[in-house]
Amino acid sequence: MADSPRISVVIASYNSRRTLGRCLDSLMALDHPSFEVIVVDDGSTDGSPDICESYPTIRLIRLDRGGPSRARNRGIEAARGEIVAFTDSDCVVARDWLQELEKGFLDETVAGVGGDQVSPDGESEFGKTVQEYFRAVGFVTDYINLERTLTETRHNASCNSSYRKKVLEVVGGFAKDQFPCEDVEMDLKIRRLGYRLMFNPRAVVGHFRPGDYRAFSRMMCRYGGGEWHLWRKHGFFRKLDYEPWAFLLCVLFALGLLLFEPSLLPLFLAPFLFVFFWFYGKKGSAAASVRFTVLFCITLIFWNWGFFTGFRYRPGT
Numbered sequence: 001m002a003d004s005p006r007i008s009v010v011i012a013s014y015n016s017r018r019t020l021g022r023c024l025d026s027l028m029a030l031d032h033p034s035f036e037v038i039v040v041d042d043g044s045t046d047g048s049p050d051i052c053e054s055y056p057t058i059r060l061i062r063l064d065r066g067g068p069s070r071a072r073n074r075g076i077e078a079a080r081g082e083i084v085a086f087t088d089s090d091c092v093v094a095r096d097w098l099q100e101l102e103k104g105f106l107d108e109t110v111a112g113v114g115g116d117q118v119s120p121d122g123e124s125e126f127g128k129t130v131q132e133y134f135r136a137v138g139f140v141t142d143y144i145n146l147e148r149t150l151t152e153t154r155h156n157a158s159c160n161s162s163y164r165k166k167v168l169e170v171v172g173g174f175a176k177d178q179f180p181c182e183d184v185e186m187d188l189k190i191r192r193l194g195y196r197l198m199f200n201p202r203a204v205v206g207h208f209r210p211g212d213y214r215a216f217s218r219m220m221c222r223y224g225g226g227e228w229h230l231w232r233k234h235g236f237f238r239k240l241d242y243e244p245w246a247f248l249l250c251v252l253f254a255l256g257l258l259l260f261e262p263s264l265l266p267l268f269l270a271p272f273l274f275v276f277f278w279f280y281g282k283k284g285s286a287a288a289s290v291r292f293t294v295l296f297c298i299t300l301i302f303w304n305w306g307f308f309t310g311f312r313y314r315p316g317t
Contacts (some may be wrong), residue, residue, distance in 0.1 A: 006034040007083045007098055007162070010075030012068040013041050016089035017048040019208055022120075023089050024055050032098040035085075038078055040071040048089075069174035069182045072158070076165065076173050085162035092120045092206040100203035101162045104150060111195035112163040112187070113203070114156020120206025127209035129288075130216060133295045134209075136282055153199040154191065154238070158183035160205045167195060178233075181226035188237060216295065217302045224306025231307075244307045247300065272297070 009027060013020055020039075027037050037058045041049040043065030052060040061074055076084055085101060087093055094100075097115070104113030119131045158174075161183065171189040174182045187197055210216040224244075231241050250268075257264050275296055279289040 005036040005081045007032065007036075007085055007102070008075075008079030008081035008165075009035060009037045009085045009087065009098075010072055010079060011037070011039045011087060011089055012071035012075065013039055013044065013048060013089040014065075014068070014071075015044045015046045015048060017044075017046045017051065019090040020048050020051050021054075022092055022122075023087070024051070024058065026092040026094075027087075028055065028057075029095055030093065030098055031095045034081075035098055036080060038075045039089075040075045040078075042066060042068065042071040067176065067179055069176045069179055073173040073176070076168050079165055082165055083162050084165050084168060086158050086160075087205055088159040088207070090208040091159050094204040094206075097203055097205065098162075100200050104198035104200045104203070105164075106198070109194075109196050110198055111167040111190050111193075112156060112161060113198045113200060114153070114161040115199065115203025115205065116201045117157065117160060117207045118204055120208060123206070123208060124211050126211055126213075126216075129291050130209040130295065131207070132283075132288070133292050136279060136292060137296070137299075148201050150198060150200045150202075153197050155184055155187045156197060156199060159207055160203065163190075167193075178229055179226060180222055181230045184238075185230055185234070188234065213298065217298050220299050220302040221306035224303035224308075225310035226306075227303075228307045228310025244304050247304045248308070 011023065016023075024037070024039075037055075038061065039049075039052050039058055040061045040063060041052075042063055049060060049062060052058050059078065061078060063071060063074060072086060083102070083105070085098060101113045101115060104110060117131070117134075119128045123131070167190060168186075170193065171186060173186070175185050178185050191197065210219055227240065227244075236242060254265065254268055257268075272293065276289050276293045279292040279296075280286060283289060283292070
């Protein structure tokens with residue numbers, strides 16, 4: 001690794017012993033002439049920081065528990081590169097990851113570049129299903145980008161992103177009072193300054209997904225809670241912000257039917273049948289469509305529950 005690197009790779013890690021080693025192995029195999037790796041441990045209790053001792057070129061920073069935004073910001077402060085790249089401790093990067101990210105920095109108007117997410121080797125069958133589901137519904141959110149060529153985007157997920165360090169310093173990095181969706185908020189601030197963000201589908205990371213329905217439900221609840229705090233601060237700035245209110249109207253309408261015209265309630269099965277056949281049209285498999293429809297129902301329930309109960313918790317941790 002270079003003494004004066006062009007790119008600093010920052011990983012915020014918390015209790016990631018199960019996946020951190022694979023992540024670091026992939027970073028050590030990167031085909032790039034000028035980069036450094038900084039792991040910021042966010043108060044882990046599972047011994048995962050000890051894994052870094054096997055990688056003498058990696059810089060390890062230990063912090064008390066303070067949340068991923070604070071950890072990433074500490075990594076930004078320590079970064080020596082003019083570009084700061086981020087991935088997560090449960091990700092495995094492709095060998096040409098940094099090279100492909102660099103290709104997106106076309107000119108000084110481009111502040112950040114992100115890339116695609118796939119299922120890594122060793123992923124569980126449930127995790128693969130979740131990844132396919134995310135890609136199938138990617139048009140609804142900014143989490144999965146479906147573009148197949150280098151293109152401008154509104155947001156890149158923090159697990160596969162890179163930014164000019166000077167721009168990160170101007171916007172103050174990741175908001176410490178926002179998690180999850182802290183990456184969405186930072187990208188919003190960057191774009192409001194007039195900068196562009198690019199997406200390169202050839203910059204690939206493998207991302208391990210939740211391993212069962214319970215973990216997936218909890219993740220959706222967290223995402224919904226993060227969106228609540230994002231909406232509270234910035235209002236309706238993306239199409240996803242309208243979904244919970246539409247969902248609430250549908251629930252109230254269903255309750256009204258239950259009270260005054262219960263015989264019409266079966267009509268509410270129609271949207272779920274539409275979802276099933278929409279997935280079937282994309283996948284051509286009834287079994288996959290059933291699995292995706294179940295995940296869609298879980299998303300609908302737990303994401304919205306998280307959104308409307310988001311006021312109960314302090315974001316950032």
